[in-house]
Amino acid sequence: MKIRIALVGDYSPGVIAHQAIPRALELAAAAEGRQVTWDWRHTASIPDTGHELDDFAAVWVVPASPYARPEGALSAIRWARENRRPLLASCGGFQHLLIEFARHCAGIDGADHGETNPAGDRLVVAALACSLVEQEGPIRFSTGSLLRRWYGRDTATEGYHCRYGLNAAYRAQLEAAGLRFTAFDDEGEIRGAELPAAVHPFFVGTLFQSERAALRGEIPPLARALVRAAAESQAARPG
Numbered sequence: 001m002k003i004r005i006a007l008v009g010d011y012s013p014g015v016i017a018h019q020a021i022p023r024a025l026e027l028a029a030a031a032e033g034r035q036v037t038w039d040w041r042h043t044a045s046i047p048d049t050g051h052e053l054d055d056f057a058a059v060w061v062v063p064a065s066p067y068a069r070p071e072g073a074l075s076a077i078r079w080a081r082e083n084r085r086p087l088l089a090s091c092g093g094f095q096h097l098l099i100e101f102a103r104h105c106a107g108i109d110g111a112d113h114g115e116t117n118p119a120g121d122r123l124v125v126a127a128l129a130c131s132l133v134e135q136e137g138p139i140r141f142s143t144g145s146l147l148r149r150w151y152g153r154d155t156a157t158e159g160y161h162c163r164y165g166l167n168a169a170y171r172a173q174l175e176a177a178g179l180r181f182t183a184f185d186d187e188g189e190i191r192g193a194e195l196p197a198a199v200h201p202f203f204v205g206t207l208f209q210s211e212r213a214a215l216r217g218e219i220p221p222l223a224r225a226l227v228r229a230a231a232e233s234q235a236a237r238p239g
Helices: 016-032 070-082 092-104 146-151 168-176 210-216 221-236
Strands: 002-008 035-041 058-061 087-090 123-127 136-141 155-159 164-166 180-184 190-194 203-206
Touching: 002 016, 002 070, 002 221, 016 035, 016 210, 016 221, 058 070, 058 092, 058 221, 070 087, 070 092, 087 092, 087 221, 092 123, 092 164, 092 168, 092 190, 092 203, 136 146, 136 190, 146 180, 146 190, 146 203, 146 221, 155 210, 164 168, 164 190, 168 180, 168 190, 210 221
Parallel strands: 002 035, 002 058, 058 087, 087 203
Antiparallel strands: 123 164, 136 155, 136 180, 180 190, 190 203
């Protein structure tokens, strides 16, 4: 049984994460003993309903924003959340996960991104105090979190390529709506989030790019967890 994963984003061969993600899935599939295929889906190709993704077992909203059509990325995230399909969102994908959840779960109408709409009234995603473009640093995972379980340890060192992240002014509203922030840097700044397993089988976003480990020949824990979740999701679907 082949497992199909949609890679939602605007593919560019020069983007490091786009080079790493196929290799990450190859390594993860081999480790899990699964046959995995993936297809790149440009954000402009994703309709507002997200139903273009119905045949996929899982979705990975990939780095390299601003996207050609941010609403396409948001639709993919909403589709995965509402249909309980496994979703991994990294870097720009994580930023859009925050916006989608803010708009449709936390009641923050008009939640927006400071990069594409700097004059917006509700910038859930805003410029970081310090740029993380091509930076690397330690990550601490919350006890009992899915991220902690998948990594199998309390800390990790990961790389970034971003200048935007969660606007802390909205943290409490997102948490009240059910989103858990479970990855932090040494200063306590948020670097990852997830929904509890009781709410969604696999809904996780990270500001860091865990996929980069594949370029060193290492199996990224989140890619492996996504493949495993996609296999379980596909097996549970009728037909």
